[in-house]
Amino acid sequence: MKFVDQVRVHAKAGDGGNGCCSFRREKFVPRGGPDGGDGGDGGSIILEADANTDNLSALYYDPNLRAKRGVHGKGKKKHGRNGAATLVKVPVGTLIYALPDDAGLGRTVLDEELGEEVPQHSHRPDLRTMQPMADLSALGEQFVLCAGGGGGKGNVHFKSSTNRVPRQTTDGEPGEEGWFALELRTIADTGLVGFPNAGKSTLLGNISAAHPKVAAYPFTTLNPIVGVVDLDGYARTTVADIPGLIEGAHENRGLGHEFLRHVIRCRLLLFVIDMAGSEGRNPVQDFRTLRAEIKLYDPTLAEKPAAIVANKMDLPDAEENLKVFRQKTRGLEILPVSAKNLEGLDAVKSLLATYFGKK
Ligand SMILES: Nc1nc2c(ncn2[C@@H]2O[C@H](COP(=O)(O)OP(=O)(O)OP(=O)(O)O)[C@@H](O)[C@H]2O)c(=O)[nH]1
Ligand SMILES: [Mg+2]
DSSP states (O other), X not given: OXXXXXXXXXXXXXXXXXXOOOBOOBTTBSSOOBOOOOOOOOOOEEEEEETTOOSSHHHHHOOEEEOOOOOOOBTTTBOOOOOOOEEEEEETTEEEEEOOGGGGSOEEEEETTXXXXXXXXXXXXXXXXXXXXXXXXXXXXXXXXXXXXXXXXXXXXXXXXXXXXXXXXXXXXXXXXXXEEEEEOOOOSEEEEEOTTSSHHHHHHXXXXXXXXXXXXXXXXXXXXXEEEEOGGGOXXXXXEOXXXXXXXXXXXXXXXXXXXXXXXXXXXXXXXXTTOGGGOOHHHHHHHHHHHHHHHOHHHHTSOEEEEEXXXXXXXXXXXXXXXXXXXXXXXXXXXXXXXXXXXXXXXXXXXXXXXXX
16 A cells, blocks of 8 residues: 555535425324424534554545435424434544645646646645644544535424415535545654664664664655654653655655655654765765755754764764764764664663653
8 A cells, every 4th residue: 555645635525405395194184284304414524533544545545535415304204314424534643724626626827838728737735835724633533524414494394373384394405515635744752864774764663663674775764654662661752764865855856855744743853864974975964964954844843852863883984973073063962873783772762751751
């Protein structure tokens, strides 16, 4: 299954059933009076934040959300059955945005060369400039995306002293409908930010119960993975591993940009730096590039509390590079580790404990 963290859906709640026009007809009961029942309410479409759903792929494959309509009322004052609601499970951390009514249509754009309007089918709104209508950030939280229409009234309600044979009824209301965008922003306390191959997944795999794939080639990690780290005193904290960033990530180069949204909500960032400078990398330059990239993506990211994990300290040159690194970068705490050899990881956990441990 594909990992999907942004989808566009069309939702239409159920219409209400119509009220019924009917009169009581029974032996020995002449002129029995109106007995048309009410229509049932239409079903609503409800989103729920669910622990066992980790991305939006189900909606990507089936983007049309529908709920059942209410049944029409019947004679003998029978109320039509209410339409069943449709419960849609989404991952915790899903934001919901309302899109314009024509979001489903290909828009047209002016083609400068042709000098005419051409359809633009890939209409993708920039969600970062939009205000979400809901944020399902807590487990089990629900949001009524589209409310079902109310049922209509049967003619039994319209009897009056002046009108003993009302033929009046009301129709059910239409269910709400619309286009929406859903976006997942992973919820984790800490986000790991680093170049491909810096050892982010190795680190997460060795401080948490998660088993992210580790390999000696860049872009091993293709989607965000959250690991739970046990701290002393039964406290726990979550750490998100995202695909490696490269220069230009904020302009969508590599895989980085697509995934930076998953660290927006983190309260702490850990920059994972390959201190051995493998493959001709320069750790100081790497760190500066990473900082610049996250700032270009979202300035609030650059203001978050952060620390540096100086990784691969088991390799030659790492000590020397670390000395230079300490001189050239000031301000942030630096934790020298070998994620692979499990060295220095207690210091990483202690740092997490100072932020997220039991007070
Ligand atoms: N020598 C040494 N190698 C390490 C260390 N940490 C990770 N590696 C190696 O570096 C390579 C990349 O590690 P990953 O954990 O997959 O790196 P990543 O940052 O998750 O990479 P992407 O998912 O591609 O962004 C693997 O071959 C690891 O074995 C370390 O502390 N020392
Ligand atoms: Mg990885």
